Amino acid sequence: MDAVYTAPGYLFRRMQQIAVAIFVEECKAYDLTPVQYASLVSIRTHPGIDATRLSAVIAFDRSTLGSVIERLEAKAYIERKPSPGDKRTKLLYLTKSGAALLRDIIPSVERAQARILQPLKPADRKTLMALLTQLVDLNNEASRVPLRAEGALEHLGKSG
């Protein structure tokens, strides 16, 4: 038996595969990927955020996020507007169509998230989520794009 099957890295890769497959299956009517969904949700929460701050808020790579934004703009779910104060940045806003999509897709997303954990007993689901949340938080700095949920927005005039 290959040792890889018991390695944490292998198991997390498998779970990521499985989670994405379930998400895509539940949401196929909407043609939206998990990454695109998370981006839309965060833009709704932080209207007028720029791409760099968005990448910190959802812990996506800045380079990758560029093409994600491009696709969301092509589908007319978001708009990019030049920043009045900073000629380098472009501010992101949901369109009406993007807001409507988000409203409609939420039941499918929740079904997907539930299906991921469904095979476990309810008590085990809670335990797993608690440990996973803890581990992600404690390992935050280990990834190349650490999550900066609040700190990233300090210069946006939204906090503090």
Place this chain on the structure above:
Amino acid sequence: MDAVYTAPGYLFRRMQQIAVAIFVEECKAYDLTPVQYASLVSIRTHPGIDATRLSAVIAFDRSTLGSVIERLEAKAYIERKPSPGDKRTKLLYLTKSGAALLRDIIPSVERAQARILQPLKPADRKTLMALLTQLVDLNNEASRVPLRAEGALEHLGKSG
């Protein structure tokens, strides 16, 4: 606070990011990715396996595995030989160089796997791994490339 932070799918994506980052950091002296490592280990365990069966054994997409194999061959860690019985398939073998690399890299890989779980208390590590193993197994069919660890080798003359 964005709801995405508590979704299982989001947490698994983050852990995958973190696990890959730690693996790459620990193994950077060897220029080998997690996927390439898993492929080498499985080829060592199953010498003469073909690409399709390898993809089932490590639950990688068959298309993706093609380019992985190409890169491993370019680095001279594996060889592809035509199958005597089936003109369609090419059989995979570790080269001396590939076997040596695998021997040398193992301490780094083990360090990486340990680091991924390190922030948790030992008892919590065991709990998390047990639940994760269970969940991956129970969700096996949900991914597009289910693991077929043993069944995939039945036609290779290695089992039963």
Place this chain on the structure above:
DNA sequence: TCCATATTGTAAGTATGCTGTCAATCGAGA
């Protein structure tokens, strides 16, 4: 033997995810 069907490797197309680099721009300090 012949043929419908399946398998295998490969390729094209799309989407993350990361490493670099670069020009434009900004901001702070001399």
Place this chain on the structure above:
DNA sequence: TCTCGATTGACAGCATACTTACAATATGGA
């Protein structure tokens, strides 16, 4: 004010991941 360092978005390049499609080949049944 001028200049140096940092930031921002964009791009190139590499590596997974998945979908679909296709030609070559195998295989089982008529």
